[in-house]
Amino acid sequence: MVWSTRYFDDLNTTGSNLLFGTKTNTTQFAKHTFLLSSSSVNLPSSLSFYTSSSMADEVILLDFWVSPFATRVKIALAEKGVDYESREEDLSNKSPLFLKMNPVHKQVPVLIHNGKPVCESLIIVQYIDEVWNHKSPLLPCDPHQRAQARFWADFVDKKIYSGGKLMWSSTGEAQEAAKNDLIGCLKLLEGELGDKPYFGGDTFGFVDVALIPFYNFFYTTEQLGNFRTVAECPKLVAWGHRCMEKECVSKSLPDHHKLSDYFLGFKKNLEAKFIALGCS
Ligand SMILES: N[C@@H](CCC(=O)N[C@@H](CS)C(=O)NCC(=O)O)C(=O)O
Structure with a gap:
């Protein structure tokens, strides 16, 4: 099991996730994040509780090495500095977890974030951009x-x-x-x-x-x-x-x-x- 911690590294130097939490409107959040990122606010470590994601994040990717769709997700996670566990799926013998997590399309990639699945690569990349919004914004604000x-x-x-x-x-x-x-x-x-x-x-x-x-x-x-x-x-x-x-x-x-x-x-x-x- 690999736990995600790396995205806290920038926190004290950029002040990026300050106080907005996960339920904030994401466009507004992205705008604020942008403003705060450029202002280099120093945060006390106690405020990391309020970041958009928590230390206990468990991120699993149901993967297939050849899949360009799974590759998109790997790139987005790497760009954001999120650690994750990759589980290679045998697409000719799909695992019960895979079928449970993507019962509609039964396709990789599936991102399982703290037990909850997100399916379809472009939707997953947008999800990653919204959750780990402390650095490297992928979608523009406008x-x-x-x-x-x-x-x-x-x-x-x-x-x-x-x-x-x-x-x-x-x-x-x-x-x-x-x-x-x-x-x-x-x-x-x-x-x-x-x-x-x-x-x-x-x-x-x-x-x-x-x-x-x-x-x-x-x-x-x-x-x-x-x-x-x-x-x-x-x-x-x-x-x-x-x-x-x-x-x-x-x-x-x-x-x-x-x-x-x-x-x-x-x-x-x-x-x-x-x-x-x-x-x-
Ligand atoms: N639109 C999907 C396409 C995913 C896709 O086609 N995955 C293929 C592997 S490249 C798959 O899982 N195929 C297994 C199947 O369809 O049974 C996405 O963007 O995630």
């Missing part, structure tokens, strides 16, 4: 910018993940069409990034967390579709390199060669099974 960030994160799920999956599961002309569609979507993302270092501006944020696990799949997708992302979207690839320089990202992402071997091997096995069954 409501319109927040909405924009959520829009692009949703775009990643609807177009990048789904487009990659389509490429992976198709062949011939259908695969070529899926590839062109995917490249078009990557170019749209590159346009949204523009000349900014990260999607939200100068600091790593919500859209970066949502997309970077898929950057790791570019290599596999390139091998499948015989193209080079860097030739199509050089700024997006440079963004990927920039994100990889962040420790929260590099330590959370699986090795892309290992990932590629896993997926291409999996695809071959699947095709062999189809052929054996007489399917085309």
